Structure formats: structure tokens, C-alpha cells
Amino acid sequence: MTKTAAFIGGGVIGGGWAARFLLMGWDVRLFDPDPEAERKMGEVLANARRSLPGLSDTDLPAEGSLTLCETMSEAVDGATWIQESVPERLELKQKVYQTLQEHCDESAIIGSSTSGFKPSELQSTASRPEQIIVTHPFNPVYLLPLVEVVGTGANDPERLDRASEILTSIGMYPLRVRAEIDAHIADRFLEAVWREALWLIKDGIATTEEIDDAIRYGFGLRWAQMGLFETYRVAGGEAGMRHFISQFGPALSWPWTKLMDVPELTEELTDMIADQSDAQSGQYSIRELERARDNNLVSILRGLKAQDWGAGKILNAQDKRVSRIAETLDEVEDVSQPIKTIERAVPLDWTDYNGHMNEARYLQAFGDATDRFMLIVGCDAEYIQNGGSYFTVETHIRHLDEVHAGQTIRVDTQCIVGAGKKMHVFHRMWQGERLLATGEHMLIHVSLETRRPSEPGPQVAGPLTTVAKAHSALPLPDGAGSSVGVK
Amino acid sequence: MTKTAAFIGGGVIGGGWAARFLLMGWDVRLFDPDPEAERKMGEVLANARRSLPGLSDTDLPAEGSLTLCETMSEAVDGATWIQESVPERLELKQKVYQTLQEHCDESAIIGSSTSGFKPSELQSTASRPEQIIVTHPFNPVYLLPLVEVVGTGANDPERLDRASEILTSIGMYPLRVRAEIDAHIADRFLEAVWREALWLIKDGIATTEEIDDAIRYGFGLRWAQMGLFETYRVAGGEAGMRHFISQFGPALSWPWTKLMDVPELTEELTDMIADQSDAQSGQYSIRELERARDNNLVSILRGLKAQDWGAGKILNAQDKRVSRIAETLDEVEDVSQPIKTIERAVPLDWTDYNGHMNEARYLQAFGDATDRFMLIVGCDAEYIQNGGSYFTVETHIRHLDEVHAGQTIRVDTQCIVGAGKKMHVFHRMWQGERLLATGEHMLIHVSLETRRPSEPGPQVAGPLTTVAKAHSALPLPDGAGSSVGVK
The missing domain is CATH 3.10.129.10 (Hotdog Thioesterase)
Structure with a gap:
């Protein structure tokens, strides 16, 4: 049986969500009062259609149907997944949930794309708080797998599990966040980097382009495959994570960034990090991780070469210089x-x-x-x-x-x-x-x-x-x- | 004529530098008092040999020769490039430069791999400050193109240009940093993220693995190809960068991170960012940038699929679930x-x-x-x-x-x-x-x-x-x- 999902708000994020569900075989209902909504949705969908199906090495289900709805009540009728992607104003979101809950199925999941609000804030004025969770995706939603899933004690655990199952079934990676905090996990990093970047620009140290180059020709390539800690585990060399912390840790107390409140690197915190890193990557030796990293980097870099973009463009220029x-x-x-x-x-x-x-x-x-x-x-x-x-x-x-x-x-x-x-x-x-x-x-x-x-x-x-x-x-x-x- | 480069310190970074120069046809001299230096260099070189040559679509020059030297004076004799990668202690580095400058050619470039010190600090006790610059690479040095090149008024501009030329000739991207600051550019971001990550672990919000997943299944994939600002330019949608700042900017004053000193988003700063972004990416429409981004993401993700790693592993699991x-x-x-x-x-x-x-x-x-x-x-x-x-x-x-x-x-x-x-x-x-x-x-x-x-x-x-x-x-x-x- 075809399943139905409703999308409240169809901008870059809402439209990306809708496109992913649609291409994974769900019937999609979209409510967005923007008079340009249909055109904008069409453009996101065109992008998704050209890129997502070929990402798979197997045929996707037949596309579901797309219906633009005049009202929220029409959109959520019979929907098992409801995704809210309206602007980041708490009162607006809370008002939307009130309307949704008057019309939607009690068993439906209401996910919010909020990048900043905690689920308890979203739930605080709702008639059925147990129904509302944070499901925060990353743009472009139709290609990037990450969704931060954040609930509260008010949510029934079964509903959180069901949300994770549905997200997995449409090819995403539900990252269950252990405790609610402002901005969840990823956006805390994005905020920290954004602030630092603003200082660099304001102080005339670097331009937007130089900052982007400093990211995409260097650590950005590492983060695409291993993230922060596994990368550092490898960088620590044969001695691994503990060695890395002892080398890099002291720099924390130096006046490098303008953003300065730093946790003390106690023995306890060091142990916690090293133990978690062992649990995460301990099945590989450092040598194996180095080789996996290099295989991944070669794959990424050769992919970018074929697109003649970013670090791949630099490699092509080098080939042209040295070719005999x-x-x-x-x-x-x-x-x-x-x-x-x-x-x-x-x-x-x-x-x-x-x-x-x-x-x-x-x-x-x-x-x-x-x-x-x-x-x-x-x-x-x-x-x-x-x-x-x-x-x-x-x-x-x-x-x-x-x-x-x-x-x-x-x-x-x-x-x-x-x-x-x-x-x-x-x-x-x-x-x-x-x-x-x-x-x-x-x-x-x-x-x-x-x-x-x-x-x-x-x-x-x-x-x-x-x-x-x-x-x-x-x-x-x-x-x-x-x-x-x-x- | 084969050129000669000397490497002072042969750990993960120094060894990576040496391997890149060697595979690009330079004769390499290595000085490292570590009794394990030869074995460690051999291991880095084995990794470089298996990954770097095939990154190129054309044959590299014949490998240069590798000589392990007993003294710094032997290592730098006749070298046109000298790369210092000793531990991050200012007095140690300054002492090394004194010895190097007693023996090396006056025209040689002395590059430092320091991630934190400013070139003026490195130069302050040197007999020929004009010779010393920061050339800060990223691990693995034999694969990642980025080098931050930082000089001071004491450096002759010709020497900085020559450094950039040599780095370009071995396939790297010299990013000339406009003004010296602690930690240059990229490591300021790494520090900001590292600190934020330590808080998340200490507060029990996320483990090292969850943090890595939050990066590599989401924004890490974006940063590998576009960095921060070009990504946000696209995210701003049709209205571009200015729209993005007006949307995202206000979040800066919210209590999201523990690291709080924030530049005021004045009209002037907004203009500066938007203008720089136009200069960087204005030759493409947002639609073109979206498609380039999606082409790159598909290439990166399909590369990771072939390695069955990170986001590619998630895609393979999804294929297996849905294949008919x-x-x-x-x-x-x-x-x-x-x-x-x-x-x-x-x-x-x-x-x-x-x-x-x-x-x-x-x-x-x-x-x-x-x-x-x-x-x-x-x-x-x-x-x-x-x-x-x-x-x-x-x-x-x-x-x-x-x-x-x-x-x-x-x-x-x-x-x-x-x-x-x-x-x-x-x-x-x-x-x-x-x-x-x-x-x-x-x-x-x-x-x-x-x-x-x-x-x-x-x-x-x-x-x-x-x-x-x-x-x-x-x-x-x-x-x-x-x-x-x-x-």
C-alpha cells in the first residue's frame, strides 16, 4: 500500500523532504501558502530527479503522486508522516502544530525541520506533545543521509523507533540525539565555524573564497568520510587517540580563537574520549584506518576530478602541467x-x-x-x-x-x-x-x-x-x- | 636537474611532506633523531606510493632518491627547500633555525609546518628572518592539496612567490594568508569545532562516534567540495547570500554555543560578505551551483559506495534493502x-x-x-x-x-x-x-x-x-x- 506523507512548508528544506519521500514511492501532499510554491517545488524536484535515482545501484520504487493542498487539514488527511518546515519562529511553529493536531491522525509522526529549537519547546503548547519530534535534515535533503532525531520524555519510545524506521526506509541515517540541547549537534559546529569565519572576514584576515578554499582543499575532504575524531585517531599515528589529545590538547588553552570558554582536559575527560574512540574505531588498526582514509580520499578526489571542481580542478591543472x-x-x-x-x-x-x-x-x-x-x-x-x-x-x-x-x-x-x-x-x-x-x-x-x-x-x-x-x-x-x- | 629538499623531523607530517616531494621527482634528505625514523618514514612512503601516483591521470616523474642524514648540516647541504616539522615548541623551532641557517644556502626557502605559531615569532631570533615562512600542510600531506603560506614584512616577496611556485609544482594549493594570526585560517575552525565537541562529550550529549556521524553524513560532504560560504550561497536559494545572512544571522545572538563572543552583523559586514561571495561564485547562477553541488555530491557518495565506507555504506545498505x-x-x-x-x-x-x-x-x-x-x-x-x-x-x-x-x-x-x-x-x-x-x-x-x-x-x-x-x-x-x- 502506498504511504502518504504531508509537508507543511515547501522551501529548499521542505521541498527537499517532499522530493525524497516522493522518489522513494510515497504519495506526497504539500501545503505552502507561497504563490510560487508550485514552481519552487518543481525546481527542487527536478534537481532530485536528476541526482537521486542514479545514486542507487538498483531501481527505486515507482514515484508516488504529488498533490498541492489548499489547507493544512487537506494535506494531513490520512498522512502517516507530517514534516513541518516553516520559518524558525517558535510561536509560528506552535500555532501550526495546533492546526495540524486538530486534523491529523493521532498515530502520525509530526517531525520538525527546526535547526535550533528543542523538542520540549515545540511540544510545550501542543494538545498531544507525544506526537511531535525534531527530525532535522541537511540540505540537499534528497541527497544527504543525515537526520538528527530528537525527542523528549513526552514522546512514546515506540514513536521515536517508528520515525527512525521510516527515515531508514527512505535511505536516510537517523542520528538519535541523547538529550535535547539548542541546535542539536551538527549546527553547534556550523555555528562555531560561522562565528569564527565572520571574525576572519571582519578582521580582514581572509575572504569568503579563501575560507572556502581553506576548508575544501584540506580538512573538508577528511570530514566527508571520517569526521573529526576518527580523523584525529589516525593523525595520532601509532599511539592513537590518547597521544593525539596529549599533543593537541594543550593548544586549547592558547589564545587562538576569539571563542574561549574551554572545558578542562581532565584525566576523566581524556579517558572518556579515548574509550569512546576505541568503541568507535578500535576494530581497525591505525594502519588499516590510514589505508581506508587514503582509499576514500582517492575516491573522493577522483570523483571531483571528473567534475573538474574544487580539489579535483587543482589535480587536473597539475596533470596538464606534468603530462608528457x-x-x-x-x-x-x-x-x-x-x-x-x-x-x-x-x-x-x-x-x-x-x-x-x-x-x-x-x-x-x-x-x-x-x-x-x-x-x-x-x-x-x-x-x-x-x-x-x-x-x-x-x-x-x-x-x-x-x-x-x-x-x-x-x-x-x-x-x-x-x-x-x-x-x-x-x-x-x-x-x-x-x-x-x-x-x-x-x-x-x-x-x-x-x-x-x-x-x-x-x-x-x-x-x-x-x-x-x-x-x-x-x-x-x-x-x-x-x-x-x-x- | 633534480632538485633537493631537506626535511627536519619525519613524523606523520614531515614524512608526508618528504613522500610528496620524493614522488614528484625531488631528491629528499631527512633528518630525524628518532631511532625509529627510518621505519616510520618507510611506512608513510608505502602509503604515499600506493595512493598518490594513481591520483594523477598521467605518469609522474621518476622518484627522487631518499637519504637519511645524521646531521642537519648534512641534510640541508644544497637543498632549495627546507621543511621544518619538529614538535610545536617555539624555543625548539627557533634553535633549529639557528642551526639550519649556519649551514643552508641563503636562497633556500625554510618552510615551517607549524599549525599555531605566527611567522614573526619563528623569525624573531633568526639570523636571516627573510628566509623563514609558514607553510602549513594538512595530513595526509601526500594527498591533500592545501598549504597555508604565511609570511611577514621581513620576507622578500620574491621568496614567497617562489615558495608558491614550488608548492604548485608538486601538486599543492598554496593559500596565501593575508595577515599573520595565531593558527592561520583552517586551524581556527578546527579548534572551534574541537572545543564544541569536547563540551558535547563532557556534557554527555554525544559520543565521538555520534559526532563523527553528524559530520560525515551531513555537512562534511558539502564542505569537501564547496566549503562554508558557497554552500550557504546555494542554501540561500534564489535570493543568494544576502538572504542567507538575514535568515541565519539572527541565530548568532542566540545562546547556542558555549563560545559566545560574536561580531555584530552590521550592514557593512553583511555587504562585505555578500560582495566577496559575488566575487567568488557570481559567475554561476544559484541553479548552476545547485547542479554542480549535486554532481559533486553524487560523485563523492558513489566513490564512498565503492569503498563501502561512511555515507557510502549507508547507501549500499539501502540498495540491499530495496533491490528487487x-x-x-x-x-x-x-x-x-x-x-x-x-x-x-x-x-x-x-x-x-x-x-x-x-x-x-x-x-x-x-x-x-x-x-x-x-x-x-x-x-x-x-x-x-x-x-x-x-x-x-x-x-x-x-x-x-x-x-x-x-x-x-x-x-x-x-x-x-x-x-x-x-x-x-x-x-x-x-x-x-x-x-x-x-x-x-x-x-x-x-x-x-x-x-x-x-x-x-x-x-x-x-x-x-x-x-x-x-x-x-x-x-x-x-x-x-x-x-x-x-x-
């Missing part, structure tokens, strides 16, 4: 021989459960080799921008030997046919003198406007013909023209 | 027909400059389909753990049509041969009724110990034979057995 692979035909040393198109180490994130480079990464490397060959014959970013490109229509790979992370692979490329719309290339992948794989590929020149085959422009046809002619004297490579299972 | 694809032969509806092995949306990070799913991702999907087929015939994680698996030896892909991010693809798998060591499968990839591609694959059963072909165990041979027999009645698929360029 030809970019133009003039830079190719000997056109009569297969052309070197790849030379690189196998990244950590290219290996799989068999302990070697995954088959798809062979094609990634061959695809990169094809891209470089296209660049060499003049099919560069500007040419593609102007509407011409090559599409691969057929590929034949022979996997001849294994290769492992960190080993250096090299690809050389022989042009078998380079005439008219056709580009038929043969890649050989080597580690030293060891032939690892061959890749035979047929590409067709296309117009990116019509998506149909077309003749290449002269700036590509010319150099391609030159290479094809020079390579026509080479013997047909071993394995070319063969099919699967045939020797 | 068979995991065992018993769950297959009709064994006489090709078996559905993939049903999923095309992720945002699977598309390329041609605006469609990249060719390597077709093989990734086919590889995932093969993995699922292996699972169905009993080659599961436990079987692989016990030393048996299949390796792909040959692949033939026909790309028949394009597909775009967000569209749902489906793969069905026909077993052509499943006997002895051989598994010959044929995948068809569909979007609705549209055939997008076919993948023909020959796999051989191997022993993961010998890495040689071997007969599968009965728990795999049995189900595989069942499927192969059932599928033997199916016609040979169109395109099976063909080779590149042959119709």
Missing part, C-alpha cells in the same frame, strides 16, 4: 609507429574484489586513450564545442594479464582505418614489456546536433589521414578482427 | 528466459563530454550484470572468499543507442556456455523497449590463489549447468560471435 603525452600530431615523435596515448599508475579505486584492475577500468583506460588519439588528430574541446565528435559503436577487449593498483600502465594506439566517417583503432595496454590487454574500437564521426553520422571537418580529417597512411605500413595487430571465444 | 533483482537461482522467475541482472537509473557521474553515458560505463553496467549473474549461480562473497572466482578474458560490446543520466536501464543475461571452466554470457541493455547495447563476455573460472584456470566447485557448477541447459533452447542472440567492423 603528445597533445598534437606535431608532438608525436614517430608517426610511423603506434602512438603512446596513456601512461599512468593504476588508481586505488580501479581495483575490485578480485584484487586487480576491474574490467570496466580497462575500457576506461582505452576510452581515455581514444580521447587522447582524437585530441592528437585535432578533435579537441573546441572542435567538440562546435558540434563534431566521435561515438564508439563497437569494442572488442582481450584481457591477457592482471594488473594491480599502483602499477604503471601504458597504452599505444594503432590506426587501422581513418577515412570518411570511420575511425578504427587498436590499443595495446602494457606494463613494462608485459602485454595486459588489447582494445579494438570502431568509432563513427557524428554531428552532436543531429546525433547522426557525419563527415569530419578538415582540421580532423587531415591529421587522421596522415596517421592512417603512416600506420597502413604496420602489420595488422595480433587479435584484430577476432570475435569472442574464437582463437 | 534476484540474488539466487530460486528467486529467478523464469529460468528459461534471459535473466534480469540490472535495473537502475544512469548516475550523473556516468556521462561524459558527449552528453551521454560514457562507453566505459556500459562495461561497468555489464560487469555489474556479470557479477549479479555469478551471484545467482552461487559465486557469492563467501565462495570468492574461499578462493574461487571468474575472470573476464574477452569482451565484445556493440553500442546501438545513446542513453542519458537519470534514464532507467535494464540488463538481461543469456548464458551461451556454462560448462567446465567456461562461462560465456550475452547481456542486452535496454531502456524500455529500446535496445541500447549488447555485451558478449567470456569468463574463465580461476583459483584466486594460483591465479590460474580451475574447475568451479559444485555449489557453482550445479546452478550454472541448470541455467546453461535452460538457455540452450534460446536462439543465439543477434550479434553474438561477431567481430569489430563486421556486420
Whole structure:
């Protein structure tokens, strides 16, 4: 049976909530008096539709239905989850709960997106306080898993458990907060950093951009995977958390920040932290944590490289500076021989459960080799921008030997046919003198406007013909023209 | 000509610096009186060697040489870069500089890894203050690009520029800090968060693990790509930064953190922030920034999924909960027909400059389909753990049509041969009724110990034979057995 959720307030947060429930198969009712609500919801939903489904490696349930409601009573009718995301004014929220509770099911969960108020404050004027909890999400709600779940003694424990179950079922991580405090957990950190950042700007020490760079090129990359304490556990090196505190702890009493009230690092507090860290990460040695951290960082950084953003943009610029692979035909040393198109180490994130480079990464490397060959014959970013490109229509790979992370692979490329719309290339992948794989590929020149085959422009046809002619004297490579299972 | 760098102190930070310079082709001299220095350096270097080279999409220069030196004078002889990473005691650092300056080249750069001291403090007792600057890196130094570069009026500007150039040349991002303050920029944030975290633990609100989860499942993922201000610019929605400050700003005066001294949010400060944010991100619309953010988040999250870590682990658990694809032969509806092995949306990070799913991702999907087929015939994680698996030896892909991010693809798998060591499968990839591609694959059963072909165990041979027999009645698929360029 399709479940129904109601959303009171459809801004960036409310709309993000609604989009997540909808894409996870719930029927969604939205109440928002903003005359622009429908347009705004549509834009959040468009963003969610393009990003959330592909995050999953399996098909999501069929989308639920979206209904914009004229009244709160209409929205909450039959809803098992009600999410309040109205502006951060306590009286307003309390008034909304009064209306909701007049119309909603007694068993429904009323979650509040509040980033600052304690659940006891939200409950204080309610007719059924047990129904109201804090479920504080993070923007974009349709992608980030964290929800802080905070209740009080007034909530029935069963309802808090049910809230956690529902949030888990839509792909989120309900973090049950042990005790209510203003701003829960995460926003206390965000506030602390925000205040510090304001001082830096006010005092002329750094700009917004410099502050962002100081975060996203450094500790931001660590926090995305391990957070604060596990990162520091690793940083403590072989001696772990206790060592870290003894090194870093004293700095607490130095006049570094403008925000100064500091808990005393007693033996007791040190023990508490070290013990909690053991419970959290003690199943891994420091060496294992270092390697997990590095695997994660390589995965994150390579992901950002593919997007050419943040730290990934810096890495791409560095690659361009140090690459010794030809970019133009003039830079190719000997056109009569297969052309070197790849030379690189196998990244950590290219290996799989068999302990070697995954088959798809062979094609990634061959695809990169094809891209470089296209660049060499003049099919560069500007040419593609102007509407011409090559599409691969057929590929034949022979996997001849294994290769492992960190080993250096090299690809050389022989042009078998380079005439008219056709580009038929043969890649050989080597580690030293060891032939690892061959890749035979047929590409067709296309117009990116019509998506149909077309003749290449002269700036590509010319150099391609030159290479094809020079390579026509080479013997047909071993394995070319063969099919699967045939020797 | 190979350049020489000297490292004074070889712990986690000094060793990380040395490893980065070494892998970028510099000759490295290390001075560290710790009797364990060689072993510790070897361990950091092993970590760097496994992770850094593959981060690059091009071959790095040949590694330089590593020399462990008995004295500082030996280490700095002929070095153009000298990096001091001794413990955070001002007198110790000042004493080290005196020794270094007696022996090193006057033109050499002396960088300090200090996280807390101002360069003027480091310079105050030096014979040549102009030579000493702060170059503060972040652990692991061999992977994270950020270096805070801080000088004083005593430094010649040429030397600061040269430092930035050298750091850029080894793949780092030199952030020139405008004015010296205690703890530079990033560590002020780390300190602020650390203090807040200590309060939360001391007050029993959260454990180290809960705090880490509050970071890495939420804002940590945002900070890895955009930092603080660009994230908030997007969060402000269509109205941007000024709107965000007006919403979030008032919370500053609430009693949220224990750390309370707050700059007044005057009109002037608001303007300063909004103007700086425009200069930083004004070239993108909010809509463009949202999409860039979502592309980055999907890339980061999918990277973490592949590592089964942090937020990626949560996503994998969710996939397992909601997947409707068979995991065992018993769950297959009709064994006489090709078996559905993939049903999923095309992720945002699977598309390329041609605006469609990249060719390597077709093989990734086919590889995932093969993995699922292996699972169905009993080659599961436990079987692989016990030393048996299949390796792909040959692949033939026909790309028949394009597909775009967000569209749902489906793969069905026909077993052509499943006997002895051989598994010959044929995948068809569909979007609705549209055939997008076919993948023909020959796999051989191997022993993961010998890495040689071997007969599968009965728990795999049995189900595989069942499927192969059932599928033997199916016609040979169109395109099976063909080779590149042959119709």
C-alpha cells in the first residue's frame, strides 16, 4: 500500500523532504501558502530527479503522486508522516502544530525541520506533545543521509523507533540525539565555524573564497568520510587517540580563537574520549584506518576530478602541467609507429574484489586513450564545442594479464582505418614489456546536433589521414578482427 | 636537474611532506633523531606510493632518491627547500633555525609546518628572518592539496612567490594568508569545532562516534567540495547570500554555543560578505551551483559506495534493502528466459563530454550484470572468499543507442556456455523497449590463489549447468560471435 506523507512548508528544506519521500514511492501532499510554491517545488524536484535515482545501484520504487493542498487539514488527511518546515519562529511553529493536531491522525509522526529549537519547546503548547519530534535534515535533503532525531520524555519510545524506521526506509541515517540541547549537534559546529569565519572576514584576515578554499582543499575532504575524531585517531599515528589529545590538547588553552570558554582536559575527560574512540574505531588498526582514509580520499578526489571542481580542478591543472603525452600530431615523435596515448599508475579505486584492475577500468583506460588519439588528430574541446565528435559503436577487449593498483600502465594506439566517417583503432595496454590487454574500437564521426553520422571537418580529417597512411605500413595487430571465444 | 629538499623531523607530517616531494621527482634528505625514523618514514612512503601516483591521470616523474642524514648540516647541504616539522615548541623551532641557517644556502626557502605559531615569532631570533615562512600542510600531506603560506614584512616577496611556485609544482594549493594570526585560517575552525565537541562529550550529549556521524553524513560532504560560504550561497536559494545572512544571522545572538563572543552583523559586514561571495561564485547562477553541488555530491557518495565506507555504506545498505533483482537461482522467475541482472537509473557521474553515458560505463553496467549473474549461480562473497572466482578474458560490446543520466536501464543475461571452466554470457541493455547495447563476455573460472584456470566447485557448477541447459533452447542472440567492423 502506498504511504502518504504531508509537508507543511515547501522551501529548499521542505521541498527537499517532499522530493525524497516522493522518489522513494510515497504519495506526497504539500501545503505552502507561497504563490510560487508550485514552481519552487518543481525546481527542487527536478534537481532530485536528476541526482537521486542514479545514486542507487538498483531501481527505486515507482514515484508516488504529488498533490498541492489548499489547507493544512487537506494535506494531513490520512498522512502517516507530517514534516513541518516553516520559518524558525517558535510561536509560528506552535500555532501550526495546533492546526495540524486538530486534523491529523493521532498515530502520525509530526517531525520538525527546526535547526535550533528543542523538542520540549515545540511540544510545550501542543494538545498531544507525544506526537511531535525534531527530525532535522541537511540540505540537499534528497541527497544527504543525515537526520538528527530528537525527542523528549513526552514522546512514546515506540514513536521515536517508528520515525527512525521510516527515515531508514527512505535511505536516510537517523542520528538519535541523547538529550535535547539548542541546535542539536551538527549546527553547534556550523555555528562555531560561522562565528569564527565572520571574525576572519571582519578582521580582514581572509575572504569568503579563501575560507572556502581553506576548508575544501584540506580538512573538508577528511570530514566527508571520517569526521573529526576518527580523523584525529589516525593523525595520532601509532599511539592513537590518547597521544593525539596529549599533543593537541594543550593548544586549547592558547589564545587562538576569539571563542574561549574551554572545558578542562581532565584525566576523566581524556579517558572518556579515548574509550569512546576505541568503541568507535578500535576494530581497525591505525594502519588499516590510514589505508581506508587514503582509499576514500582517492575516491573522493577522483570523483571531483571528473567534475573538474574544487580539489579535483587543482589535480587536473597539475596533470596538464606534468603530462608528457603528445597533445598534437606535431608532438608525436614517430608517426610511423603506434602512438603512446596513456601512461599512468593504476588508481586505488580501479581495483575490485578480485584484487586487480576491474574490467570496466580497462575500457576506461582505452576510452581515455581514444580521447587522447582524437585530441592528437585535432578533435579537441573546441572542435567538440562546435558540434563534431566521435561515438564508439563497437569494442572488442582481450584481457591477457592482471594488473594491480599502483602499477604503471601504458597504452599505444594503432590506426587501422581513418577515412570518411570511420575511425578504427587498436590499443595495446602494457606494463613494462608485459602485454595486459588489447582494445579494438570502431568509432563513427557524428554531428552532436543531429546525433547522426557525419563527415569530419578538415582540421580532423587531415591529421587522421596522415596517421592512417603512416600506420597502413604496420602489420595488422595480433587479435584484430577476432570475435569472442574464437582463437 | 633534480632538485633537493631537506626535511627536519619525519613524523606523520614531515614524512608526508618528504613522500610528496620524493614522488614528484625531488631528491629528499631527512633528518630525524628518532631511532625509529627510518621505519616510520618507510611506512608513510608505502602509503604515499600506493595512493598518490594513481591520483594523477598521467605518469609522474621518476622518484627522487631518499637519504637519511645524521646531521642537519648534512641534510640541508644544497637543498632549495627546507621543511621544518619538529614538535610545536617555539624555543625548539627557533634553535633549529639557528642551526639550519649556519649551514643552508641563503636562497633556500625554510618552510615551517607549524599549525599555531605566527611567522614573526619563528623569525624573531633568526639570523636571516627573510628566509623563514609558514607553510602549513594538512595530513595526509601526500594527498591533500592545501598549504597555508604565511609570511611577514621581513620576507622578500620574491621568496614567497617562489615558495608558491614550488608548492604548485608538486601538486599543492598554496593559500596565501593575508595577515599573520595565531593558527592561520583552517586551524581556527578546527579548534572551534574541537572545543564544541569536547563540551558535547563532557556534557554527555554525544559520543565521538555520534559526532563523527553528524559530520560525515551531513555537512562534511558539502564542505569537501564547496566549503562554508558557497554552500550557504546555494542554501540561500534564489535570493543568494544576502538572504542567507538575514535568515541565519539572527541565530548568532542566540545562546547556542558555549563560545559566545560574536561580531555584530552590521550592514557593512553583511555587504562585505555578500560582495566577496559575488566575487567568488557570481559567475554561476544559484541553479548552476545547485547542479554542480549535486554532481559533486553524487560523485563523492558513489566513490564512498565503492569503498563501502561512511555515507557510502549507508547507501549500499539501502540498495540491499530495496533491490528487487534476484540474488539466487530460486528467486529467478523464469529460468528459461534471459535473466534480469540490472535495473537502475544512469548516475550523473556516468556521462561524459558527449552528453551521454560514457562507453566505459556500459562495461561497468555489464560487469555489474556479470557479477549479479555469478551471484545467482552461487559465486557469492563467501565462495570468492574461499578462493574461487571468474575472470573476464574477452569482451565484445556493440553500442546501438545513446542513453542519458537519470534514464532507467535494464540488463538481461543469456548464458551461451556454462560448462567446465567456461562461462560465456550475452547481456542486452535496454531502456524500455529500446535496445541500447549488447555485451558478449567470456569468463574463465580461476583459483584466486594460483591465479590460474580451475574447475568451479559444485555449489557453482550445479546452478550454472541448470541455467546453461535452460538457455540452450534460446536462439543465439543477434550479434553474438561477431567481430569489430563486421556486420
